[in-house]
Amino acid sequence: MPTARAVRTACGERAAQEVPVMPLPDARAHRPATALPCVMAITVIAPADLVVAESDGITIQLGGVQLDAQGWDGQAGMRVHLHGLRGPETMRRDEDFHAAREAWCRDFQQHGQDLAVDPPQMPGVAVLDRVQVVVSDDVGTDYRLLAGQVAGDGTDWEASWVHGPFPPAHASRLHLTFTLDGEPTGSDCTVLLD
Structure with a gap:
């Protein structure tokens, strides 16, 4: 498990916040040797409170960039x-x-596979699945969603989205635009890569 490393974030004149950035040891393998390795300090410019959306009455914050x-x-x-x-x-x-879920488990134990009802959905899914991120950079790379994970036992109110490809060596910044139900929330973040 990689060790979380904090980087400074700020928005305008507001106080800086800490955002974890988690590089793995093989991070520099994705960029040419002439590029700065990802294990160097990375600056994330984000809203000072790190709030990126309000979804169904729940405040959603940026938890980090890996x-x-x-x-x-x-x-x-x-x-x-x-x-x-x-x-x-x-x-x-x-x-x-x-x-x-306890009621569903009791029903399942009584009726087995004949139970017609699906197990209940974790409450974080309906809230977090609505919040997405659109990734772009300063060189026009076409990023696409590769994978995602929303809620789970022990991560009930967490989500993560993987976009690719890895930023090219000549990109100096990533821009993250957060959306709620496909509409921009007005909270954007910039990750400085060099």
Whole structure:
């Protein structure tokens, strides 16, 4: 497991925040030797509170940028981590979900595979799946979504999206535009690569 490294972030005159960036040891293998390796300091310019969206009453924050992720097909790219802020609303939804899952488990034990009802969906899925990121850079690279993961046991209010390809060596910045239901949220982030 890579060690998280914090980088400074800022927006205008507001105070800087810490955003984890998690490079793996093989990150420099994706860029030519003449390029700066990804393990050097990376600056992320983001809203000072790191909020990128409000989805169904839950505040969604940027959790970090991982520059050496892989999609399901093994293609190199970058991963953007998001998380929903915990509070009374997420706790209420978690309690409702756990009660529904326990009821589903009891029904499944009674009826087995004949049970026609699907298990309940984790509450973070409906909230976080609506928030996406569009990636671009200063050299016009065509980035596409390679993989994603939303919610799960232990990551109930977390999501991550992998976009590829890996940024080319001559790119100096990535631009992340966050969307809610396909519409820009107005919260953008820039990752300085050199």
